[in-house]
Amino acid sequence: xxxxxxxxxxxxxxxxxxDAKKALAAGNPGNRGQAVANYxxxxxxxxxWAQETGVATTKRQLLSNADxxxxxxxxxxxxxxxxxxxxxAQLERGDEDEEGLERxxxxxxxxxxxxxxxxxxxxxxxxxxxxxxxLSLVKMPAGVKLEGWRxxxxxxxxxxxxTMLAAATSNGLEASFFNVPLSSILSKYFGxxxxxxxxxFGVARKRNPSVLFLDEFESIAAERTGEExxxxxxxxxxxxxxxxxxxxxxxxxxxxxxxxxNAPRLLDRAILSRFQRKVLxxxxxxxxxxxxxxxxxxxxxxxxxxxxxxxxxxxxxxxxRELDAMVRYATNxxxxxxxxxxxxxxxxxxxxxxxxxxKVRALTERDWQRARESIKPRMNSALYQEFLDFEREQM
Numbered sequence: 017x018x019x020x021x022x023x024x025x026x027x028x029x030x031x032x033x034x035d036a037k038k039a040l041a042a043g044n045p046g047n048r049g050q051a052v053a054n055y056x057x058x059x060x061x062x063x064x065w066a067q068e069t070g071v072a073t074t075k076r077q078l079l080s081n082a083d084x085x086x087x088x089x090x091x092x093x094x095x096x097x098x099x100x101x102x103x104x105a106q107l108e109r110g111d112e113d114e115e116g117l118e119r120x121x122x123x124x125x126x127x128x129x130x131x132x133x134x135x136x137x138x139x140x141x142x143x144x145x146x147x148x149x150x151l152s153l154v155k156m157p158a159g160v161k162l163e164g165w166r167x168x169x170x171x172x173x174x175x176x177x178x179t180m181l182a183a184a185t186s187n188g189l190e191a192s193f194f195n196v197p198l199s200s201i202l203s204k205y206f207g208x209x210x211x212x213x214x215x216x217f218g219v220a221r222k223r224n225p226s227v228l229f230l231d232e233f234e235s236i237a238a239e240r241t242g243e244e245x246x247x248x249x250x251x252x253x254x255x256x257x258x259x260x261x262x263x264x265x266x267x268x269x270x271x272x273x274x275x276x277x278n279a280p281r282l283l284d285r286a287i288l289s290r291f292q293r294k295v296l297x298x299x300x301x302x303x304x305x306x307x308x309x310x311x312x313x314x315x316x317x318x319x320x321x322x323x324x325x326x327x328x329x330x331x332x333x334x335x336x337r338e339l340d341a342m343v344r345y346a347t348n349x350x351x352x353x354x355x356x357x358x359x360x361x362x363x364x365x366x367x368x369x370x371x372x373x374x375k376v377r378a379l380t381e382r383d384w385q386r387a388r389e390s391i392k393p394r395m396n397s398a399l400y401q402e403f404l405d406f407e408r409e410q411m
Contacts, residue, residue: 137304
């Protein structure tokens, strides 16, 4: 369904924003109050606009825009805002310059410290990923023309390590890592989303080698129903164009696009076909579960009296994230039991806490039992079978 863009609302917003920019550009401290008032007025207009629209997605975006301008007004009033305009976007604003979008994209760039050793289990999956980028970078013998994958889809249950696998991949490549939570990032730039997609791939090319990790991919690449707004269709089209435009080995710039989803059946078929490899990131098996538990215990410096193999055998359907939560819950319970005076020390202040040495012990079967009773797996046989069926269909 097309987005209803009210001309009167848009005109009022542009006028107020132009006046705010002029006031700030004048450099007179007294003008700051005028800009604050203008930004608050813009927030009010977005809220009135949201009340009148009948489109749910548009209403959410308008309210989000209102929050952006309200926050910018508050920041500006307290002297915290260095920029003369809000970083958030408006619906179909169409006036965000390319340089500004690239600055926003560069904020997502980081150098990953995650290594393959930080990931318990998934040995077969790790080898597949290494092969994917390995073939794209090694020298080929004369007459041999093999191409590595440039676009990989990770799918599987929540908490199975998709982000860590992508981060480890970028670390192995010594690459720039762009961790992009699409649902939150693109929603801020509803009218500029297609431009942001182009900026994302453009910055990745400049910062190559790069790994683009597009999390929650279904939020922008769901199957088309014919009721999408023009902006939503443009976003999908932009992704198709960028994925089609990824060059092969003849291009010295290496960009590996990794998209992740917990709902692969929601993905648009055209987008799905652009991924050369679709990899199920499975729930950990008993050996992997023991490895994951060991990694988290080792990082915390805590031992377990109960063999980790026994715990692993009793945690079927648990994801890596849920196993991490179990370790934390068991450890916190042990600490509270061994240090019942912590609350009183907090009341006494920082010095009392600084003089106190925490008492710890190995985790017992009772600690683990309490953690298991509190941390339940989200997956079961029927839900997991859906991922296995999808994997089989892609072969």
